[in-house]
Amino acid sequence: MADKVKVALNGYGTIGKRVADAVALQDDMALVGIAKTKPDYEAFVAAGKGYDIYAVDPVKAESKFKAAGIPMAGSSKDMIKKADIVVDAAPSGIGAENKKIYDKMGKPAIFQGGEKHEMTGTSFNAAANYDEAIGKDFVRVVSCNTSALCRLVYAIDTAFGIKNALVTLVRRGGDPDDIKRGPINAIVPDPITLPSHHGPDVQTVLPHIRISTAALKVPTTLMHTHSVHFSVDGTPTRDQVLNALKKWRRLWLIPGWFNIKSTGDIMEMGRVLGRPKGDMMENCIYEDSVSADGDSIELFQAVHQESDVIPENIDCIRAMMGMEKDKKKSMDRTDRSLGIGDFKPWKVAPPSKAGKVSVELPM
Amino acid sequence: MADKVKVALNGYGTIGKRVADAVALQDDMALVGIAKTKPDYEAFVAAGKGYDIYAVDPVKAESKFKAAGIPMAGSSKDMIKKADIVVDAAPSGIGAENKKIYDKMGKPAIFQGGEKHEMTGTSFNAAANYDEAIGKDFVRVVSCNTSALCRLVYAIDTAFGIKNALVTLVRRGGDPDDIKRGPINAIVPDPITLPSHHGPDVQTVLPHIRISTAALKVPTTLMHTHSVHFSVDGTPTRDQVLNALKKWRRLWLIPGWFNIKSTGDIMEMGRVLGRPKGDMMENCIYEDSVSADGDSIELFQAVHQESDVIPENIDCIRAMMGMEKDKKKSMDRTDRSLGIGDFKPWKVAPPSKAGKVSVELPM
Known part of the structure; x- marks a missing residue:
């Protein structure tokens, strides 16, 4: 090296x-x-x-x-x-x-x-x-949303070929420490004009993909969630879709028995795993949501806006x-x-003594 | 041992x-x-x-x-x-x-x-x-609120003697993964009857303290915040009050220059410190809020409901x-x-191999 x-x-x-x-x-x-x-x-x-x-x-x-x-x-x-x-x-x-x-x-x-x-x-x-x-x-x-879309689109496109992608993004209003952002009590089409910038943004990375996106902001701070629909070449089975997703470590299929029902649970999983800052850098795809019907594939994925990039x-x-x-x-x-794609708990280690700063703090 | x-x-x-x-x-x-x-x-x-x-x-x-x-x-x-x-x-x-x-x-x-x-x-x-x-x-x-109150009341009472305590508790609606609780868009006097149970609850630990508490629930998940007023024997200076609080490791005075402006920042501090689950187990007292005037002491403290007990x-x-x-x-x-009262960053340690379970998870 x-x-x-x-x-x-x-x-x-x-x-x-x-x-x-x-x-x-x-x-x-x-x-x-x-x-x-x-x-x-x-x-x-x-x-x-x-x-x-x-x-x-x-x-x-x-x-x-x-x-x-x-x-x-x-x-x-x-x-x-x-x-x-x-x-x-x-x-x-x-x-x-x-x-x-x-x-x-x-x-x-x-x-x-x-x-x-x-x-x-x-x-x-x-x-x-x-x-x-x-x-x-x-x-x-x-950006966070576009990164997550690129990962997913690329996995499905290389496996089956995407004819068309339609995505509705339900976005968090602000980050947990971001007290100046909103909305705090509304659902905001953002932007109202369609498509949102996310689809064209995916095309800056994958120009050949036909994709349209719509985005709304809601009053929450934890993660974004995407409602995704793909039309693909051929008619893959659900198992074939699951296998195509499992090939990529940055796409995590949340098992149904985990009883993870919301972005609240996903971020709680990050905390109990002891991940640094509780971050979940993978696309978090609800396995139970993955559907295949004819040339259609549908799923929900949650995206941790603070960390996936x-x-x-x-x-x-x-x-x-x-x-x-x-x-x-x-x-x-x-x-x-x-630790991406690794779901073993991180070790609890004592405070680092590495720092060279010793600021007097009230005890 | x-x-x-x-x-x-x-x-x-x-x-x-x-x-x-x-x-x-x-x-x-x-x-x-x-x-x-x-x-x-x-x-x-x-x-x-x-x-x-x-x-x-x-x-x-x-x-x-x-x-x-x-x-x-x-x-x-x-x-x-x-x-x-x-x-x-x-x-x-x-x-x-x-x-x-x-x-x-x-x-x-x-x-x-x-x-x-x-x-x-x-x-x-x-x-x-x-x-x-x-x-x-x-x-x-x-409980979390009563524990935080007992810590604070005991510190002030042993230092100065409390004549009377008045506390308004602004409580979080639910925990971050608790999607069934509310309110999601209201301020709820809870209970409407006064005092709330917290004052009497403090008295189960410290029977001689005269204390009255009022509690309201608001739409947030991160921490509770207490608005506290004490009448004490004598007329302590602000410095004397700060020194009385600094004696206790579970009471943390947040320095003003930290630019911590809300419970959002406090919990972010727990995350960047790498504390397990991002928990802040100390009473988090905004140092800039601590006031002393005659026989009155006032302050704001934030309480992490998930971890302080x-x-x-x-x-x-x-x-x-x-x-x-x-x-x-x-x-x-x-x-x-x-790591209570210790504000050095925790070490980032790789996932633990201690577990005996190896569940097949999709990658």
Whole structure:
């Protein structure tokens, strides 16, 4: 194994903090650090993990970091300079601004699904089009919903050939710590115009798929749920459909006897398994919902909006940096490191002493 | 150290599964097993952890366990027979029925706050009245809200003397996986009659405290929040109040710079710290809310309804079994084992291979 590839995280929200933790778990990658605007509980925990924290505006932030007792490693540009590749997890729309910086500094970068496809020209899903990202400088990992759709569409398309896909996405209103988002008491066609952007977004990865999507937002924070209908070539049996899905570790068929009846139960499963942050990175497909009738396939799948793109970011790093040409080998490596497709309970380990920060906290 | 005390868990819901995991972490206790009515995802994960699973009705359950591939260790009575003490975590009201069985089998037992005080005659909170439970056969650990109130009331009362306590409890509607509970769009005075049962419930532990409580339910699942007002003897300064709270590890003062603005952020903190299930077992007191004015003390505290009673159950076992006479030593041991008052990130450990169950799951 050559030297580890050095990865910097620009942005440390829902996606950024998870990609940072995932990078730290890869034995072919090293985390240079993370960038934050100011110290808060996320910075406190990141410092406790031993991550170097860079400030977006160090002049403005220095006194705040000092007051909090959290070491500031430098500016976010210092961080980018040290990196071989940047994962940009800034809020939607900021990535376009940041791209100019990466361009000037000659650093390849990954953007998230909130940015436009046209910005990079290449959109990514590991199963569906890993090869397209190999050697590229700028790639966009598609959003949580689109990632989940790409995984499923690719599995069914390679097995049977998709004639047409119709999907209704029932989306969570906000993340669990996102108190400013809504709706809190309504069902919102979002957007009202059809199709939603998700179908065209799938086509940035899989251009030959005929797919139409409709999306609604509802008052919940845990996961999205997709109601999926495929018309396929031929007339596969239900068992053939189940077998086609079982081939992919990132598609999890929830057994009926698990008595999992909602996204509430699925996320509770993540908690009792002891998965980091309780995340469920697989597409969670209710096995009892999988139906096959003539050329039709139907199912419900739940999608954990906070975490399902994390393994895709890791694979995207490997593709862009030319670390691995074989998508299956990269995905396998990622999945093993993150426990994807592994339903054994994670070990309960005591608090890490790895951190270099010791902030005085009231006991 | 003598032999480990053998603990059986009768009931494996929100509280039961957490007490089981906590017992497994104590080096002076051994988990005999857990009792379930049927196999489901909770049983699957418990088996993966290596817990023995007993069936409440083994004749009825046998074929279901067999179909799921989960070994059934026997009947719940077999489990109770092997135990030195039973923690009853059955749904509210069932404990009274179960008590007859424990009585007949001569086994001491702990009940949860959903049962009536009169059933045991002794209600328990570790800080407030540990000594009362020493050597007792039947003890009730008070509910999540009452446990949090007892901790806080005891800290303030021992420091300053409480003349009067007024608390408004804003309660979560249901737990995250509890899809049948409500309200989903209302604020419910619950009960409408005043005071709520919480004040009298505090008095089952601390009879001399004058306290009145009012409770309302709202549409959220994450935590309860208490709005607290104390009238005390004398006129303590804010610093004196903060110092009185800092003495207790189960009272956590959230620093203002953490930028924690809601129960959503507090539970997110539990997730990013990597705490098991993301639990926050401490009373989470917003430091910025703590006010002192004349003989008045005011503050907001958030209470994680799923987990704050877990350390209390562990201490209660030690008191009843005479394993430790000094409450501070028991609490310290419990807190260290569960990471209470420790804000270093927990280690991310790979899935445990400890389990003896290997159920074929679709990948």
